[in-house]
Amino acid sequence: MDFMAGWGERWPAPAKLNLMLRITGRRPDGYHLLQTVFQMLDLCDWLTFHPVDDGRVTLRNPISGVPEQDDLTVRAANLLKSHTGCVRGVCIDIEKNLPMGGGLGGGSSDAATTLVVLNRLWGLGLSKRELMDLGLRLGADVPVFVFGCSAWGEGVGEDLQAITLPEQWFVIIKPDCHVNTGEIFSAENLTRNSAVITMSDFLAGDNRNDCSEVVCKLYRPVKDAIDALSFYAEARLTGTGACVFAQFCNKEDAESALEGLKDRWLVFLAKGSNQSALYKKLEQG
Ligand SMILES: C[C@](O)(CO)[C@H](O)COP(=O)(O)OP(=O)(O)OC[C@H]1O[C@@H](n2ccc(N)nc2=O)[C@H](O)[C@@H]1O
Numbered sequence: 433m434d435f436m437a438g439w440g441e442r443w444p445a446p447a448k449l450n451l452m453l454r455i456t457g458r459r460p461d462g463y464h465l466l467q468t469v470f471q472m473l474d475l476c477d478w479l480t481f482h483p484v485d486d487g488r489v490t491l492r493n494p495i496s497g498v499p500e501q502d503d504l505t506v507r508a509a510n511l512l513k514s515h516t517g518c519v520r521g522v523c524i525d526i527e528k529n530l531p532m533g534g535g536l537g538g539g540s541s542d543a544a545t546t547l548v549v550l551n552r553l554w555g556l557g558l559s560k561r562e563l564m565d566l567g568l569r570l571g572a573d574v575p576v577f578v579f580g581c582s583a584w585g586e587g588v589g590e591d592l593q594a595i596t597l598p599e600q601w602f603v604i605i606k607p608d609c610h611v612n613t614g615e616i617f618s619a620e621n622l623t624r625n626s627a628v629i630t631m632s633d634f635l636a637g638d639n640r641n642d643c644s645e646v647v648c649k650l651y652r653p654v655k656d657a658i659d660a661l662s663f664y665a666e667a668r669l670t671g672t673g674a675c676v677f678a679q680f681c682n683k684e685d686a687e688s689a690l691e692g693l694k695d696r697w698l699v700f701l702a703k704g705s706n707q708s709a710l711y712k713k714l715e716q717g
C-alpha cells in the first residue's frame with residue numbers, strides 16, 4: 433500500500449444548503465431541536481495536508497480574522513490527536529472559496545474534511561460514526577459533512593438519514609452582512625414550537641425556514657436579497673443565513689438569473705449533489 437497517497441493532494445470541503453429548517457423544541461442545554469434537509473453542493477473549499485515531523489498542527493495560510501488555533505481545521509486535527517493519542521503533525525493549506533458566516537457550512541465542512549482525511553492519512557482507523565461524534569463537539573453542522581451525502585436531519589442536526597433529491601441547480605446570493613448563528617438562536621421571538629413533519633410533507637412543498645423572519649428583521653440586506661432573487665424563483669434562507677437561494681431545474685434558467693443579479697450582488701451558481709464531493713474523491717481511491 434502507498435501510505436503517502438493523499439498527502440499533498442487537494443481535498444474538497446463542500447458547501448451545504450438547508451432546503452428547509454424547522455425548530456421543534458429546545459434541549460435543556462439551550463441547543464435547539466431541528467428538522468432540516470441538508471443539500472450537498474458542488475461548491476467547495478479545498479484543503480491540502482502536508483506531513484511535518486515536529487508533531488504540530490499549523491496552517492500554511494491562516495484565514496484573515498480567524499486566529500490559527502481557533503480555525504476549525506486546526507481544532508479538528510488537534511481533537512483527533514487528543515482523542516487517539518496520535519503524535520503526528522500536519523500543515524494544512526486552505527483554499528477558501530465559501531463565504532464565511534453565510535449559512536453554507538464552510539467552516540464545518542473544512543473541519544469534517546480534516547477529520548475524514550487525517551483519519552485516513554494518519555491511519556487512525558476511526559469509524560464514520562466516531563468521526564461524526566467528534567465532529568459534533570466542533571459544531572452542529574460538522575456531522576453531516578462527515579456523513580457525506582444529502583440528508584434529512586433531526587436532533588441538533590446529528591441524527592441523519594440519507595435522502596435522494598433531484599440534482600438541481602441553485603443560485604445563491606451572499607448579502608453583504610455576516611449573520612451570527614448564536615444571536616439568531618437566542619432571539620426572543622424565534623419560532624421554537626413548529627410541528628414535527630415527515631419527509632413526504634417536505635417533498636410535497638413544506639419547506640419553510642423558521643429563522644427567516646427573525647433574520648430578515650435584523651439584517652435588511654438579507655430581506656433585500658430575498659426580494660431580488662424572488663423575481664426569478666422562490667427564494668429562501670439557508671440555515672441562519674446570511675445566504676439566500678433559489679432552485680432551478682435546468683442550468684440555463686439558473687444562469688440567466690445569475691446574469692440578472694451579478695452586477696448588484698455577490699452570486700454563486702452551484703449544482704446539488706446527493707453524494708458529497710469529498711466522498712466522490714474518496715471513492716476514486
Ligand atoms: C443553523 C444550522 O446551520 C443548520 O444546519 C446549524 O444548526 C448551525 O450549526 P453551526 O453553525 O455548526 O452552529 P454551532 O457552532 O454548533 O452553534 C452556534 C450557536 O448556535 C446555537 N445553536 C446552534 C445549533 C442548534 N441546533 N441550536 C442552537 O441553539 C448555540 O447557541 C450555539 O452556541
Ligand SMILES: Nc1ncnc2c1ncn2[C@@H]1O[C@H](COP(=O)(O)OP(=O)(O)OP(=O)(O)O)[C@@H](O)[C@H]1O
Nearest residue numbers: 503504532533534535536537538539540542573671
Ligand atoms: N476554516 C474555517 N472556515 C470558515 N470559518 C471558520 C473556520 N474556522 C473557524 N471559523 C469561524 O467560524 C465562523 C463561521 O464560519 P462558517 O463559514 O462555517 O459559517 P456558516 O456558513 O454560517 O456556517 P453554518 O452554516 O454552519 O452556520 C467564521 O466566522 C469564523 O470565525
